[in-house]
Amino acid sequence: MQVDEAGGVVMPVTHVANFALPAALDVFCSQAVETMAPGDNLVALVEYGPAEVDTPLFERRGVPRRLRVADFSPKSLNRTLPDQVGYQEFATEAGRAFCLYVVLAGRQAIGRSVQDVNAVLSTLVLEPR
């Protein structure tokens, strides 16, 4: 964890994508999503601090490992761009608070994209600090 000058705590973030991500990437990849082409997938797993653990927003037990096509919506995006759908969920796992955010580009092949994302999520191992 890093603490910035003002006291903000920079928590770990994992970004997984099947397209090239830029070196300078913000937490929810709000600029990188501009470059997504149909079939591109982006997964961001963002950890939050101890203050968020087990709060009502993070009350779900366990980060989802298996998503359905119906879980995605063009409204569920930090930044709404054409032909993209998103998914966001807050959860507590291993005593740690997380936000899972997924962006898929290209609605034609969304079933395949969800399978690819689930494949990645199935490998996810979160352990207590």
Place this chain on the structure above:
Amino acid sequence: MTTTLAPDTAATDTGAVTPATATPAPATRATTSTTWTERTVEAITRRLSSTKLGRRSFLTRAALIGSALAVDPIGFLIKPQSAWASVCGLENECNQGWSAFCATINDGANTCPSGSYAAGWWKIDNTTFCSGRARYIVDCNRSPGASCSCRCANGDCDRRRVCCNNFRYGQCNTQVRGTTEVVCRIVLCTPPWEWGNCTTTSATSNGTRTHWSSRLPSRTDPTPITVTWLELGLTGSVLGDMVGVERDGLRGGTWAVFDNGAMGSRGNSTHYVTGPHGDAYVDRSGAEGPLGYPVRDTTGNPRAVRYDTGSTYRAGNDVWAMDDGIDDYYRAWGEQSGWMGAPTDHAGPLPGPWRAGPTASDWWVVHNTDDGDTRPMRSIEQLDPDGVWPKTAVARRTAGDNRWDTAAAVSQETHPSGADTVFVVGDGRSIHTHGVPAAAAHLDAPILFVRQGSIPSETRDEIQRLDPQRIIAVGTGVDINRRVYAQLGDLAPSVERWADRRRIITAVEVSRNAFASADDVVLTNDQSHRLAMTSAPLAASLSAPTLITATSRLLPVVAQEIDRLGANRVTIVGNPDSVSNAVVVDLEDRGLDVRRVSGSSDLTTTANVYNLIPSARIVVTEGDAFSNLVSAASLAVRRPLPILLVNENSIPNPTDQKILWRRPDIIKIVGHDRSVSHGVGEALKGYPAV
């Protein structure tokens, strides 16, 4: 879809590096030099204004182009985009996916609109707007249970999305479950965890550096007042909208007026004041006036608000200002709760070097800007335009730690070299002292107190210092028992007791023993010890004894004493309720000249007695304490000096008027500050003196 931004870590708020000489002057600073920016604005405005424009249109366009140059000069100059687009930054259109600023959709208010709540935040590093520190963006999401529909904002240039993106950053108000649509976003320089119910979990999105709204202040070089106002919510703040522009204050600061108050900024201190105090601050010219700058943020209507050179005070439905030395003095004396009471107007200048603030007590706090001194003054009529302080009364207090000590202190003042005779009275069990002060004046004797069953050390020490030949104990065994009487015998060669169980006859005894004869007699009611004491100086001035009577009739023993004295005039002190007209008739029937000094109360009667004793000095004491009255009378009969009565914490109107009329040069206070407060002592110093 690409952007042309420089790398986040190197970018400035303007999105590009500008030449050093291109830094625009702060918006509020007038400058006579012509900057690069100004010259460019002028040239471009002329170029764009090929059609003929009125003056107002020209100014509007010039301002807009100036803003565009300030926030995105390169982009504005080299790209085919409108000035508005440069103001609002990149990705300002609805289809570019971002949420709008609250200021755009909320009539300029940088606050979460009704039906939304702060749901999360991100930051943009190294921003000019926040003096090189991070700028924070807080998302306002729809509150659960509230409703809104997705739309595009219709700002001048911020046409981003409203209530569309179902997304949450998640660091604020995590007690709220779930994710709802982002209604809009607000801007802060204060970290969100210090601003509201947010955590420190940090998220950075430097790609949004240029995002802005035309309803937000200029993104470059904001003043501390602008930033503070922004964080309060701009038009949605407790201050409301800004009236006019930020202006220069005294000593290098600035200030601004708002619909509901004002804000001042100097050095690292920026604070606002609202409500009635804000109105008073503006009324006193804000930071251009005598109050200077607010020293803390204030809302509501507290008793007092501080500024760096003054205060504003609540006074009933009004708020009045005291400044500089005036305020220092007023605060030192307890403000509204002190002896002066609340202000009754703003402090202000008088002719010459004077400033003065009026108070509810009718005293003024007067400050001399020449010598820096501040004093309380009962009247400002005598202030000299040349700055010479008018003469005021000198107030001196004679008091000890207790009643015996105070009596001893008076004795030391009246008889510094000792006394042949000393009166000793009880300390208040039964009151037989009515005639004692007049007799003490006649015999040149001080008056001291004993307990019924013992001689206090203060009294014993003073008797030993006085080294008297004779001690006169006035009072029965109820006041001074046999043991004490015997102990007094160890302190003087002669001890005698003058007393009767009836106080009227005790007074006769005192008169009979002290006065061989007298032309005058002072007569008061036997129940009014207070009038007997305050009229004692009158008796002393007439070389008269004080006798007392029942209200309705003159006892034969009193009439016989008046006959014995050979008196030809009786001064009755008290109104007919205390000494009836039947007594007057009886005295007149005996061939005596009778005059009455009276008032509607003991207080006013005392004030009228005052008229009969010509002196440039007076004695003041509190009128409820038996021992203070006796000691005051003991001091006053010496010269003699008139006695006036005060309350512990105030000067009653009859007393005030008499002091104003007489203008004494010395006022002697008898009694500890528990009976005559320090505040009253200070007030007495403020009377004009002859």
